Amino acid sequence: MSAKTLGPVRRKFAPWDDPSSKPLIEIRQVTKNFGSFTAVDDVSLNIYEREFFALLGPSGCGKTTLMRMLAGFEEPSAGQIIIGGQDMAGIPPHKRPVNMMFQSYALFPHMNVEKNIAFGLEMDKLPKGEIAARVQEMLKLVKLEQFAHRKPHQLSGGQRQRVALARAIAKRPKVLLLDEPLGALDKKLREETQFELLDLQMQLGMTFVIVTHDQDEAMTMADRIAVMDKGQFVQISPPAELYEHPQTKYVADFIGDINLLEGRVTKNERGRITLDSDVTGGVIDVHADSSAGAGDKAWFALRPEKAAISLLPPNDPQTNCAHGTVWDIGYVGDISVYHVRLDQGGSMRASIANTSRVVERPITWEDKVYLTWTPDSGVVLTK
Amino acid sequence: MFARGNQRWIVTAIPYAWMLVFFLVPFLIVLKISFSSTEIAQPPYSPTFDLINDVWVDTLEKLQALQFDNYKRLFTDSIYVESYLSSLWIAGTSTLMMLFLAYPIAYGMARAPKSIRPTLVMMVILPFWTSFLIRIYAWISILSEEGLLNSLLVSLGIIDEPMQILSTNTAVYIGILYSYLPFMVLPLYSALEKMDDSLIEAAKDLGCTQFQAFWRVTFPLSIPGVIAGCFLVFIPAVGEFVIPDLLGGSETLMIGKTMWEEFFNNRDWPAASAVAVALLIVLMIPIVIFQSNEARQQEMR
Ligand SMILES: Nc1ncnc2c1ncn2[C@@H]1O[C@H](COP(=O)(O)OP(=O)(O)OP(=O)(O)O)[C@@H](O)[C@H]1O
Ligand SMILES: [Mg+2]
Numbered sequence A: 001m002s003a004k005t006l007g008p009v010r011r012k013f014a015p016w017d018d019p020s021s022k023p024l025i026e027i028r029q030v031t032k033n034f035g036s037f038t039a040v041d042d043v044s045l046n047i048y049e050r051e052f053f054a055l056l057g058p059s060g061c062g063k064t065t066l067m068r069m070l071a072g073f074e075e076p077s078a079g080q081i082i083i084g085g086q087d088m089a090g091i092p093p094h095k096r097p098v099n100m101m102f103q104s105y106a107l108f109p110h111m112n113v114e115k116n117i118a119f120g121l122e123m124d125k126l127p128k129g130e131i132a133a134r135v136q137e138m139l140k141l142v143k144l145e146q147f148a149h150r151k152p153h154q155l156s157g158g159q160r161q162r163v164a165l166a167r168a169i170a171k172r173p174k175v176l177l178l179d180e181p182l183g184a185l186d187k188k189l190r191e192e193t194q195f196e197l198l199d200l201q202m203q204l205g206m207t208f209v210i211v212t213h214d215q216d217e218a219m220t221m222a223d224r225i226a227v228m229d230k231g232q233f234v235q236i237s238p239p240a241e242l243y244e245h246p247q248t249k250y251v252a253d254f255i256g257d258i259n260l261l262e263g264r265v266t267k268n269e270r271g272r273i274t275l276d277s278d279v280t281g282g283v284i285d286v287h288a289d290s291s292a293g294a295g296d297k298a299w300f301a302l303r304p305e306k307a308a309i310s311l312l313p314p315n316d317p318q319t320n321c322a323h324g325t326v327w328d329i330g331y332v333g334d335i336s337v338y339h340v341r342l343d344q345g346g347s348m349r350a351s352i353a354n355t356s357r358v359v360e361r362p363i364t365w366e367d368k369v370y371l372t373w374t375p376d377s378g379v380v381l382t383k
Numbered sequence B: 001m002f003a004r005g006n007q008r009w010i011v012t013a014i015p016y017a018w019m020l021v022f023f024l025v026p027f028l029i030v031l032k033i034s035f036s037s038t039e040i041a042q043p044p045y046s047p048t049f050d051l052i053n054d055v056w057v058d059t060l061e062k063l064q065a066l067q068f069d070n071y072k073r074l075f076t077d078s079i080y081v082e083s084y085l086s087s088l089w090i091a092g093t094s095t096l097m098m099l100f101l102a103y104p105i106a107y108g109m110a111r112a113p114k115s116i117r118p119t120l121v122m123m124v125i126l127p128f129w130t131s132f133l134i135r136i137y138a139w140i141s142i143l144s145e146e147g148l149l150n151s152l153l154v155s156l157g158i159i160d161e162p163m164q165i166l167s168t169n170t171a172v173y174i175g176i177l178y179s180y181l182p183f184m185v186l187p188l189y190s191a192l193e194k195m196d197d198s199l200i201e202a203a204k205d206l207g208c209t210q211f212q213a214f215w216r217v218t219f220p221l222s223i224p225g226v227i228a229g230c231f232l233v234f235i236p237a238v239g240e241f242v243i244p245d246l247l248g249g250s251e252t253l254m255i256g257k258t259m260w261e262e263f264f265n266n267r268d269w270p271a272a273s274a275v276a277v278a279l280l281i282v283l284m285i286p287i288v289i290f291q292s293n294e295a296r297q298q299e300m301r
Helices: A063-071 A113-123 A128-141 A157-170 A187-204 A215-221 A239-244 A249-254 B004-034 B059-065 B069-076 B078-111 B114-129 B132-143 B148-155 B169-193 B197-205 B210-238 B242-246 B255-265 B269-300
Strands: A025-034 A037-047 A052-056 A078-083 A098-101 A175-179 A207-212 A224-229 A232-237 A259-269 A272-277 A282-287 A297-302 A308-310 A320-331 A335-342 A347-353 A368-373 A378-381
Touching (some): A052 A215, A063 A098, A207 A215, A215 A239, A224 A239, A232 A239, A232 A249, A249 A297, A259 A282, A308 A347, A320 A347, B132 B242, B197 B210, B210 B269, B255 B269
Parallel strands (some): A052 A207, A052 A224
Antiparallel strands (some): A272 A282, A297 A378, A320 A368
16 A cells, blocks of 8 residues: 555644744634634633644534634624634634635635635735635646536535635635535545645645544544534543543533443542442452542543453452343444443443454344453543 | 316416516507608508508518518617717616615615614605605605795705706706615515624624724625615616606707607607607616626525
């Protein structure tokens, strides 16, 4: 496989951990009210130069509203937005070093693809030759060379989306805001475009803020992800940390698949936690950081791929274990997900990688099985 | 019972039948009269050939009897050419003035909060609830020498003596601008109203000021509305009769008025018919442009 199809290699990049680095975008306690409705509720966030930042959250949680405040289409009801050291209050959109790709594309219907892409460059009064070259480059990037002279209404949804993307990138702004840039593309084209975007971002040193519904997209592309809910950030972390160390049930549930087992903390000694759970009918040992103290209600969160499934009980009776009956098996191609009805009435899921093309599975419907996991494979959440 | 195909056929046929009975037949009658010559008789023209009986008998003879004199006169008698040109000029300039007047109105309406837009549209078409003729008579009392406008201007001290507005071309312009305003505002409004706000935002995002965004995005996208509005005003204004007759004076030369005089004062039906046919031919070009604009808009959707 060529390096191209693997995509660019991401460098180690973590300016948010470095107190001396200066953020490019500072969002300080920003609130946006529409009448009595609060769309964005007192959020603070720093985004650093060359960062690829993703906003993830359910529909209506305020992602677009936050982007629109960055682009200058809405003024915050309270708080401050600073871009490149300059307070953006009262600065109109055309004077901000920011370009936005609209969720609705907002292509100019009276201009063809080429003209749409050239629009921002013409406003910047670039020389004609340079505009033409830049437009060609953009058309190539989004694979629309043959469509240069079509009007937007003659394009498919995915093609329109790519024109909108090309138009926003063409100006090479310091900050590019992308509101669901790849939602209408098929899987293969989306993955290709993702890599192209990453490539471009590294080449041009732009900062990307991207809104997406697709968590895989956020996971593969972003340096950091902010999970939003009801106008607030629930957690801001790099993808791996978000996945392995979710801070709340909401995040754990939102990102990927997870088992949440309710229980009561009986002991927490510097990360050595024991939990009594009615779901498994026993004690769960966890090695994880948590503020939960003895007596607190808490949830043990375990990713399905971290649970082992077996027909035999574990050798060591101290091992974390739950017993139940296989209720359903979901075949997803690369993995199979086993839904297990626990004896105590709850349920858990375990996923197994399908490493060989076995047709006969050793474990099948109605089998009595043991689910086991190591103490460091899950986390304890209190909210 | 009709088969489905039959029903569809009938539905399609209705508008054609309508056009045939109420447009084509009267037009053919006018056309026929225009090829006749004047008589002092009832009706006041000849030949009065009977389409049904005579057509086949001696078509050739009848064709020879056709009079092209009425059409020749349109070119030889300068009153007609002048009336046509003056009508086109008055209609053209008032259409242009109307555009400048109506665009800001339509733009403001389209920008107004969604909840009050229906009310604004209502207000634009409200004058239609009163007879056109009555409204023009009302303008007579506004524009006359002792009328509202003059007394207002005098009492404000802007002018010393009442001005002659009524019975001038100015009054005709005022009348046309007033009467046809909705025909310009509504198509402009409908073009501006359906425009997506995010287009303007995108333009600003890409570096346009409010003003540039207007010229590069809003205005080009409203051009179909501009074309529709201009023709909806221009076409009827060219043949306008009531306004020049009631508000205009002897200096006002418009083809509708000339035709009326030909018809009722001179009882020269053939000449009046020739004027009408010629007017239709003159308006054919703008009508065709208007139609093709509409067709293109349909396609874009
Ligand atoms: N102009 C407005 N007036 C009133 N309410 C608004 C306005 N714009 C957005 N909202 C409300 O603010 C909330 C957040 O909207 P926003 O568009 O930011 O959501 P989103 O996270 O982008 O959702 P999606 O993923 O569906 O695009 C929604 O409940 C929406 O109804
Ligand atoms: Mg949105």
